[in-house]
Amino acid sequence: MLTKEVQMDRLAGQGFYVPDWLLSCFCDNELDTCTESMRHILVMNAKGGCGKSTLATNLAAYYAQEGYSTAIADFDPQQTSLDWLKRRPDTYPEITGVPAFESGLKHLPRTTEYLIIDSPARAHGSEITDLVKRAETIVIPVLPSPIDMAATDRFVEELNQVSRVQKRDVKIGVVANRVRENTKVFDQLNGYLDAMKRTKYAAVLREAQNYNRAYARGIGIHELPEYLAWQDWERWDPLLKWLWSKSSQ
Numbered sequence: 001m002l003t004k005e006v007q008m009d010r011l012a013g014q015g016f017y018v019p020d021w022l023l024s025c026f027c028d029n030e031l032d033t034c035t036e037s038m039r040h041i042l043v044m045n046a047k048g049g050c051g052k053s054t055l056a057t058n059l060a061a062y063y064a065q066e067g068y069s070t071a072i073a074d075f076d077p078q079q080t081s082l083d084w085l086k087r088r089p090d091t092y093p094e095i096t097g098v099p100a101f102e103s104g105l106k107h108l109p110r111t112t113e114y115l116i117i118d119s120p121a122r123a124h125g126s127e128i129t130d131l132v133k134r135a136e137t138i139v140i141p142v143l144p145s146p147i148d149m150a151a152t153d154r155f156v157e158e159l160n161q162v163s164r165v166q167k168r169d170v171k172i173g174v175v176a177n178r179v180r181e182n183t184k185v186f187d188q189l190n191g192y193l194d195a196m197k198r199t200k201y202a203a204v205l206r207e208a209q210n211y212n213r214a215y216a217r218g219i220g221i222h223e224l225p226e227y228l229a230w231q232d233w234e235r236w237d238p239l240l241k242w243l244w245s246k247s248s249q
């Protein structure tokens with residue numbers, strides 16, 4: 001998303017007069033704080049409890065630990081991500097919390113390099129469209145369960161109605177979460193995610209106590225000691241690699 005100023009400059013440079021009402025069609029007022037270099041990663045699935053907040057908090061901690069100016073916007077009134085942030089010790093890299101469920105992205109610092117967006121369960125219709133316009137990448141966690149696969153199917157169907165998704169302006173990655181390998185239901189999830197169209201099957205994350213440990217301390221699994229978390233780091237690698245790559249942006 002270009003800032004209003006950049007769009008104005010570019011169009012004015014070509015001799016066009018651009019009225020404000022037209023600019024507002026290109027750039028949401030609330031997103032005026034966004035800069036061209038800001039990366040927006042939206043974690044979303046209408047199915048509750050599939051790991052949206054877990055992925056969002058861990059992504060935020062990862063980018064903060066990598067040295068980027070990072071913010072987490074919580075669109076869920078449950079505030080799971082903001083509660084996690086309150087637990088974060090001062091000794092860890094700072095992350096800005098944005099209470100987006102009440103005031104959108106108004107308080108997002110302009111200097112933010114990585115914005116991770118946590119979304120509520122049961123989002124649908126215009127709420128999905130509204131969230132999707134805020135990101136160039138969507139990460140969808142899915143649990144190995146027939147109920148979750150069926151719910152994700154309906155959600156992805158709805159997501160595919162959004163014009164930004166149809167135009168591939170936004171890239172979608174799916175993540176198998178809370179996986180116990182060598183189970184029949186994981187085989188089913190694997191086949192399901194493999195066959196999903198227009199999405200990247202980005203990672204398989206295992207069921208692990210480390211996620212609860214990290215949440216309780218306000219940190220991410222990449223901030224846990226290596227001897228505890230190396231198996232999870234390995235499973236996160238393909239997701240992070242995809243998020244670094246051009247194909248996710």
Ligand SMILES: Nc1ncnc2c1ncn2[C@@H]1O[C@H](COP(=O)(O)OP(=O)(O)OP(=O)(O)O)[C@@H](O)[C@H]1O
Nearest residue numbers: 047048049050051052053054121178206207208211
């Ligand atoms: N890979 C994992 N291993 C173990 N526990 C996990 C894992 N991922 C998530 N959990 C646990 O599952 C529960 C639900 O996760 P989380 O809150 O992230 O889901 P959510 O999609 O954000 O839920 P909601 O729809 O209510 O916002 C939490 O207790 C979380 O700690």
Ligand SMILES: [Mg+2]
Nearest residue numbers: 052053076080
């Ligand atoms: Mg949540």
